[in-house]
Amino acid sequence: MKKGLGIFVVLLLLIAGGAYYMLSGAGDFIRVQMEQQGSQYLDTQVSVASVDLVLTEGRMTINGVKIQNPQGFSDEDAFKVDAMTLDLGEVLKEPYVIQTVNINAPEILYEVDKNGKGNLLALKNNLAANLPKTTDEPVAKDTANPLLIVENVSVSNVRLKLNFEQLETGDLKIETKAYEVTLPTFSAGPIGNPKGMPADKVGAAVVNAMLDNVIAAAKSEAKKRLSEEAKKKVNKELEKQKDKLLDKASDKLKGLLN
Numbered sequence: 001m002k003k004g005l006g007i008f009v010v011l012l013l014l015i016a017g018g019a020y021y022m023l024s025g026a027g028d029f030i031r032v033q034m035e036q037q038g039s040q041y042l043d044t045q046v047s048v049a050s051v052d053l054v055l056t057e058g059r060m061t062i063n064g065v066k067i068q069n070p071q072g073f074s075d076e077d078a079f080k081v082d083a084m085t086l087d088l089g090e091v092l093k094e095p096y097v098i099q100t101v102n103i104n105a106p107e108i109l110y111e112v113d114k115n116g117k118g119n120l121l122a123l124k125n126n127l128a129a130n131l132p133k134t135t136d137e138p139v140a141k142d143t144a145n146p147l148l149i150v151e152n153v154s155v156s157n158v159r160l161k162l163n164f165e166q167l168e169t170g171d172l173k174i175e176t177k178a179y180e181v182t183l184p185t186f187s188a189g190p191i192g193n194p195k196g197m198p199a200d201k202v203g204a205a206v207v208n209a210m211l212d213n214v215i216a217a218a219k220s221e222a223k224k225r226l227s228e229e230a231k232k233k234v235n236k237e238l239e240k241q242k243d244k245l246l247d248k249a250s251d252k253l254k255g256l257l258n
Contacts, residue, residue, distance in 0.1 A: 027053050030062075040130060041127055042127060047064070060085070069111065070126060072113060072117075074163075076111070081107070087099040095147035097150075098148065098150045100151065113167070131200060132200060150190065153188045155210060157182060160181050164222065165177045183217050
């Protein structure tokens with residue numbers, strides 16, 4: 001939430017690991033790294049079913065990615081997708097090149113707690129707090145963090161679920177606080193040109209761009225939906241008041257005519 005989506009930092013951090021170890025066919029290595037470092041950076045559980053490398057096609061597929069909601073929110077996943085595909089460019093020397101990252105039909109949950117805090121913003125804050133602050137900070141020996149260039153990231157057919165069930169709306173009693181919408185395709189890139197960036201920094205740039213996009217879309221949709229609900233309530237109240245005023249006017253007229 002577990003880019004937007006918080007997976008993007010994990011994705012690109014370990015895409016680099018994938019390129020680096022690709023010739024040894026270490027799909028399982030990449031999977032483990034994604035889970036371990038993703039969970040560490042996002043401060044919530046990240047799971048990956050498998051990673052497939054097809055060297056003859058220059059393609060990597062990351063299957064069954066899930067990011068659990070951060071602490072303080074429901075037990076649902078913040079992000080999940082069946083598969084993400086990466087079209088690989090230069091993989092024999094640094095900077096390694098990922099030509100395209102395609103993420104199709106991910107399910108992203110935007111959930112707000114009773115205080116108005118969002119789960120995706122919590123993931124974004126976790127990422128900012130846990131990523132190395134400078135390139136001088138040491139990287140674990142078993143962690144790949146080479147230079148990387150990502151030319152394009154494309155996220156399409158996002159199924160965005162909005163849940164405001166826990167949000168207090170005061171006297172405005174809103175009946176429906178859960179919606180699902182499909183977002184238009186959005187892209188990011190290029191990132192790391194021309195000399196490449198450490199993979200975790202590239203991942204951070206992508207996750208921030210993607211999370212910002214999804215959060216903005218979610219807030220816009222929520223504002224529209226809640227505004228519509230509020231207008232319905234106001235119109236109901238106006239109708240009630242109008243009926244009362246008409247009744248009073250009718251009584252006054254009767255009194256004048258008698």
